[in-house]
Amino acid sequence: MATRSAANLEKRRAILDAAIRVFAERGFNHCRVSDIADEAGVAYGLVYHYFKNKDAVLDEVFLERWGLMLEVIEQAQADPELTAREKLAKVATFIVESYGHRPDVMQVVIVEVTRQANTFGRRHWATIQRGHDGIAQIVADAQARGELRPDIPPSFAGIVFYGGIEQILTSWIFGLMPAEPDDRRRAVEHLVETLCGGLDAR
Amino acid sequence: MATRSAANLEKRRAILDAAIRVFAERGFNHCRVSDIADEAGVAYGLVYHYFKNKDAVLDEVFLERWGLMLEVIEQAQADPELTAREKLAKVATFIVESYGHRPDVMQVVIVEVTRQANTFGRRHWATIQRGHDGIAQIVADAQARGELRPDIPPSFAGIVFYGGIEQILTSWIFGLMPAEPDDRRRAVEHLVETLCGGLDAR
DNA sequence: CCGTCGATTGACCGATCAGTCAGTCGGTCG
DNA sequence: CGACCGACTGACTGATCGGTCAATCGACGG
Numbered sequence: 194m195a196t197r198s199a200a201n202l203e204k205r206r207a208i209l210d211a212a213i214r215v216f217a218e219r220g221f222n223h224c225r226v227s228d229i230a231d232e233a234g235v236a237y238g239l240v241y242h243y244f245k246n247k248d249a250v251l252d253e254v255f256l257e258r259w260g261l262m263l264e265v266i267e268q269a270q271a272d273p274e275l276t277a278r279e280k281l282a283k284v285a286t287f288i289v290e291s292y293g294h295r296p297d298v299m300q301v302v303i304v305e306v307t308r309q310a311n312t313f314g315r316r317h318w319a320t321i322q323r324g325h326d327g328i329a330q331i332v333a334d335a336q337a338r339g340e341l342r343p344d345i346p347p348s349f350a351g352i353v354f355y356g357g358i359e360q361i362l363t364s365w366i367f368g369l370m371p372a373e374p375d376d377r378r379r380a381v382e383h384l385v386e387t388l389c390g391g392l393d394a395r
Numbered sequence: 396m397a398t399r400s401a402a403n404l405e406k407r408r409a410i411l412d413a414a415i416r417v418f419a420e421r422g423f424n425h426c427r428v429s430d431i432a433d434e435a436g437v438a439y440g441l442v443y444h445y446f447k448n449k450d451a452v453l454d455e456v457f458l459e460r461w462g463l464m465l466e467v468i469e470q471a472q473a474d475p476e477l478t479a480r481e482k483l484a485k486v487a488t489f490i491v492e493s494y495g496h497r498p499d500v501m502q503v504v505i506v507e508v509t510r511q512a513n514t515f516g517r518r519h520w521a522t523i524q525r526g527h528d529g530i531a532q533i534v535a536d537a538q539a540r541g542e543l544r545p546d547i548p549p550s551f552a553g554i555v556f557y558g559g560i561e562q563i564l565t566s567w568i569f570g571l572m573p574a575e576p577d578d579r580r581r582a583v584e585h586l587v588e589t590l591c592g593g594l595d596a597r
Numbered sequence: 598c599c600g601t602c603g604a605t606t607g608a609c610c611g612a613t614c615a616g617t618c619a620g621t622c623g624g625t626c627g
Numbered sequence: 628c629g630a631c632c633g634a635c636t637g638a639c640t641g642a643t644c645g646g647t648c649a650a651t652c653g654a655c656g657g
Contacts, residue, residue, distance in 0.1 A: 204634085219513065220511070222424045223514060238617085246616075308510035310569055311506065312425060332594070341595060341596055342597065345585055345588065345594060359562065360554045360561065369524065370554075387593075390595060391591055392544060392552055393543060393593070394543055439608095
């Protein structure tokens with residue numbers, strides 16, 4: 194029975210991983226459930242044995258990854274040892290390294306879910322919002338400590354920070370910028386430096 | 396004949412405007428061509444008289460708006476009278492006011508085209524890129540003049556700037572932030588101030 | 598008036614695809 | 628060994644929807 198359920202989980206995982214690859218390559222709307230089954234080397238019907246429907250597969254891909262991001266954001270936010278810059282760098286690094294490790298997952302999360310104001314985006318509205326709130330809280334805390342200037346609304350700063358990261362990932366997804374390890378490290382540095390230090394010459 | 400062709404253009408426009416409303420409300424992938432025809436008060440087949448296919452309708456909605464944006468960006472970039480802050484504010488104001496005036500158009504442009512790394516996004520890759528390049532050029536010029544610090548790559552700064560705007564619009568589209576005229580003006584101010592001045596306390 | 602031609606109509610066709618389901622297989626337990 | 632049960636299969640169905648096209652309308656010129 195333990196073997197059975199372990200084998201089950203492996204099959205489920207195989208289907209999920211196949212779905213990520215297929216969604217990333219052809220887009221959720223332009224792939225067929227049979228593509229997922231073929232990619233996983235599994236019969237068509239088995240997808241429906243493990244998942245309610247096609248939407249549920251995408252939901253799970255998204256929630257799995259976004260959940261990890263939320264943990265990192267909320268953990269960084271609560272850490273009293275870190276400066277705002279360090280907290281923001283930590284969050285940005287996690288997202289950017291998620292891309293380095295699994296670009297397909299991040300592409301699906303961003304392109305197929307986060308950015309769809311209709312359909313999927315709307316369904317996960319609250320979960321996405323939690324991430325933005327966490328980042329805004331990092332800014333708000335730092336403002337209260339006098340570390341960051343108080344005249345920019347934290348929610349606004351959070352939106353720009355997150356928007357910046359998303360656009361960086363999008364450039365990588367499009368293949369418009371290189372995304373080698375060094376590029377990724379520099380992207381985090383530049384993002385934090387731009388937002389905190391500002392572009393103005395000294 | 397003049398009347399005829401004017402009437403033609405009006406019908407075409409009516410279909411295009413109907414399509415914008417329908418795309419914004421239900422999303423390109425989840426609406427039917429018959430929805431567009433119904434919304435325009437026109438027979439199904441007439442859509443195909445004026446447009447090659449469903450994709451072509453979306454293409455035109457996108458290109459029409461993005462073309463205006465490109466003009467503003469490239470004009471601002473070339474204006475020797477303006478500071479970098481003024482140029483960025485000009486671009487941001489145009490985009491933000493485009494949203495104020497026609498939120499549905501901007502929603503379609505961003506959600507249905509710009510953010511689709513697959514399918515549509517790929518087709519308009521070069522056009523989208525021209526916008527990013529223009530913004531990057533504004534930064535590069537200012538760096539050459541010593542107005543902005545030289546150690547952040549211009550293309551990178553442009554990406555963060557554009558990503559910030561897009562995320563602001565997305566928040567408005569989701570209804571997560573108010574988008575009244577005052578909010579819009581402040582959004583531009585805060586964005587430029589954040590990017591140029593930086594968040595660090597003085 | 599009538600012929601021409603583009604605008605307009607909407608029924609229809611064909612392709613696609615999500616989801617179903619009747620059945621097979623193979624391991625486990627009594 | 629046989630009954631049971633859940634994993635697994637994939638052909639099939641029903642619905643959706645993009646795109647076609649033959650027919651009609653109506654303005655205009657001759």
